[in-house]
Amino acid sequence: MDIRQATVDDLLGMQNANLLNLPENYTFKYYLYHALTWPELSYVAVDPRGRIVGEEEPSDEPSGHVTSISVLRPYRRLGLANKLMKQSHADGEDAYGMRYLFKKPTPS
Protein backbone atom coordinates (compact mmCIF):
# COMPACT_ATOMS: atom_id res chain seq x y z
CA MET A 1 0.00 0.00 0.00
CA ASP A 2 1.34 3.40 -0.95
CA ILE A 3 1.09 6.51 1.25
CA ARG A 4 1.30 9.74 -0.71
CA GLN A 5 0.33 13.39 -0.52
CA ALA A 6 -3.25 13.99 -1.63
CA THR A 7 -4.01 16.03 -4.74
CA VAL A 8 -7.23 17.73 -5.84
CA ASP A 9 -7.93 14.63 -7.97
CA ASP A 10 -8.11 12.55 -4.76
CA LEU A 11 -10.77 14.63 -3.03
CA LEU A 12 -13.79 12.59 -4.16
CA GLY A 13 -12.08 9.36 -3.05
CA MET A 14 -11.19 10.92 0.30
CA GLN A 15 -14.73 12.13 0.81
CA ASN A 16 -15.97 8.64 -0.07
CA ALA A 17 -13.64 6.98 2.49
CA ASN A 18 -14.80 9.45 5.14
CA LEU A 19 -18.47 8.81 4.31
CA LEU A 20 -17.98 5.03 4.51
CA ASN A 21 -16.06 5.13 7.79
CA LEU A 22 -17.16 8.03 9.94
CA PRO A 23 -20.33 9.70 11.21
CA GLU A 24 -18.71 13.17 10.92
CA ASN A 25 -18.89 14.12 7.25
CA TYR A 26 -17.94 17.22 5.29
CA THR A 27 -18.98 18.96 2.11
CA PHE A 28 -16.84 18.72 -1.01
CA LYS A 29 -16.20 22.46 -0.63
CA TYR A 30 -14.63 21.79 2.76
CA TYR A 31 -12.24 19.21 1.26
CA LEU A 32 -11.33 21.65 -1.47
CA TYR A 33 -10.67 24.37 1.11
CA HIS A 34 -8.27 22.03 2.96
CA ALA A 35 -6.47 21.01 -0.20
CA LEU A 36 -5.98 24.61 -1.29
CA THR A 37 -5.06 25.96 2.16
CA TRP A 38 -2.73 23.20 3.42
CA PRO A 39 -1.83 21.26 0.26
CA GLU A 40 1.13 19.55 1.94
CA LEU A 41 -0.78 18.13 4.90
CA SER A 42 -3.44 15.82 3.45
CA TYR A 43 -2.46 12.23 2.78
CA VAL A 44 -4.03 9.18 1.18
CA ALA A 45 -3.28 5.47 1.33
CA VAL A 46 -3.83 3.85 -2.08
CA ASP A 47 -4.01 0.19 -3.09
CA PRO A 48 -2.05 -1.15 -6.10
CA ARG A 49 -4.92 -0.18 -8.43
CA GLY A 50 -4.81 3.41 -7.17
CA ARG A 51 -8.01 3.15 -5.11
CA ILE A 52 -8.01 5.34 -2.00
CA VAL A 53 -8.28 3.08 1.05
CA GLY A 54 -7.37 5.63 3.74
CA GLU A 55 -7.32 9.39 4.13
CA GLU A 56 -6.23 12.00 6.61
CA GLU A 57 -6.73 15.74 6.75
CA PRO A 58 -5.13 17.91 9.41
CA SER A 59 -5.96 21.56 10.08
CA ASP A 60 -5.35 24.38 12.56
CA GLU A 61 -1.58 24.68 12.53
CA PRO A 62 0.82 25.03 14.42
CA SER A 63 -0.81 22.55 16.81
CA GLY A 64 -2.41 20.26 14.29
CA HIS A 65 -5.90 18.89 14.66
CA VAL A 66 -6.88 16.01 12.42
CA THR A 67 -10.26 16.71 10.85
CA SER A 68 -10.75 13.22 9.49
CA ILE A 69 -8.82 9.95 9.47
CA SER A 70 -10.29 6.74 8.13
CA VAL A 71 -9.22 3.44 6.59
CA LEU A 72 -11.58 1.13 4.68
CA ARG A 73 -12.43 -2.01 6.69
CA PRO A 74 -10.53 -4.57 4.57
CA TYR A 75 -7.35 -2.52 4.95
CA ARG A 76 -7.44 -1.95 8.73
CA ARG A 77 -4.80 -3.15 11.24
CA LEU A 78 -2.07 -2.89 8.60
CA GLY A 79 -0.50 0.22 10.09
CA LEU A 80 -1.97 2.61 7.47
CA ALA A 81 -3.51 5.05 10.00
CA ASN A 82 -0.20 5.13 11.85
CA LYS A 83 1.67 5.94 8.63
CA LEU A 84 -0.84 8.64 7.62
CA MET A 85 -0.55 10.31 11.04
CA LYS A 86 3.26 10.16 11.07
CA GLN A 87 3.51 11.56 7.54
CA SER A 88 1.19 14.50 8.27
CA HIS A 89 2.95 15.22 11.55
CA ALA A 90 6.39 15.23 9.90
CA ASP A 91 5.26 17.56 7.10
CA GLY A 92 3.32 19.78 9.53
CA GLU A 93 6.47 20.14 11.58
CA ASP A 94 8.54 21.08 8.54
CA ALA A 95 5.99 23.48 7.05
CA TYR A 96 4.46 25.09 10.15
CA GLY A 97 6.57 24.09 13.15
CA MET A 98 3.68 21.87 14.26
CA ARG A 99 4.79 20.13 17.48
CA TYR A 100 1.67 18.11 18.21
CA LEU A 101 -0.96 16.48 16.06
CA PHE A 102 -4.25 15.63 17.75
CA LYS A 103 -7.34 13.66 16.81
CA LYS A 104 -10.32 14.32 19.03
CA PRO A 105 -12.58 11.28 19.43
CA THR A 106 -15.46 11.17 16.99
CA PRO A 107 -18.86 11.25 18.73
CA SER A 108 -20.60 7.88 18.28
Ligand SMILES: CC(C)(COP(=O)(O)OP(=O)(O)OC[C@H]1O[C@@H](n2cnc3c(N)ncnc32)[C@H](O)[C@@H]1OP(=O)(O)O)[C@@H](O)C(=O)NCCC(=O)NCCS
Ligand atom coordinates in the same frame (compact mmCIF):
# COMPACT_ATOMS: atom_id res chain seq x y z
C1 LIG B 1 -9.25 4.17 13.46
C2 LIG B 1 -8.73 3.72 12.10
C3 LIG B 1 -8.41 4.95 11.24
C4 LIG B 1 -7.43 2.92 12.36
O1 LIG B 1 -6.87 2.59 11.07
P1 LIG B 1 -5.82 1.41 10.91
O2 LIG B 1 -5.06 1.63 9.64
O3 LIG B 1 -6.50 0.10 11.08
O4 LIG B 1 -4.84 1.65 12.17
P2 LIG B 1 -3.35 1.12 12.34
O5 LIG B 1 -3.25 -0.28 11.79
O6 LIG B 1 -2.37 2.12 11.83
O7 LIG B 1 -3.25 1.03 13.92
C5 LIG B 1 -2.93 2.19 14.67
C6 LIG B 1 -2.94 1.86 16.16
O8 LIG B 1 -4.30 1.71 16.59
C7 LIG B 1 -4.50 0.39 17.10
N1 LIG B 1 -5.83 -0.03 16.65
C8 LIG B 1 -6.32 0.00 15.39
N2 LIG B 1 -7.60 -0.43 15.37
C9 LIG B 1 -7.90 -0.74 16.67
C10 LIG B 1 -9.07 -1.26 17.30
N3 LIG B 1 -10.19 -1.55 16.60
N4 LIG B 1 -9.04 -1.46 18.64
C11 LIG B 1 -7.93 -1.19 19.34
N5 LIG B 1 -6.79 -0.69 18.81
C12 LIG B 1 -6.78 -0.48 17.48
C13 LIG B 1 -3.40 -0.44 16.51
O9 LIG B 1 -3.07 -1.56 17.33
C14 LIG B 1 -2.25 0.55 16.48
O10 LIG B 1 -1.70 0.69 17.78
P3 LIG B 1 -0.10 0.72 17.99
O11 LIG B 1 0.41 1.90 17.18
O12 LIG B 1 0.06 0.90 19.45
O13 LIG B 1 0.36 -0.58 17.45
C15 LIG B 1 -9.73 2.79 11.36
O14 LIG B 1 -10.10 1.75 12.25
C16 LIG B 1 -11.00 3.53 10.91
O15 LIG B 1 -11.06 4.06 9.80
N6 LIG B 1 -12.05 3.53 11.77
C17 LIG B 1 -13.30 4.23 11.44
C18 LIG B 1 -13.08 5.72 11.41
C19 LIG B 1 -12.57 6.25 12.74
O16 LIG B 1 -13.00 5.82 13.80
N7 LIG B 1 -11.63 7.21 12.63
C20 LIG B 1 -11.04 7.83 13.81
C21 LIG B 1 -11.95 8.89 14.33
S1 LIG B 1 -11.47 9.32 15.96
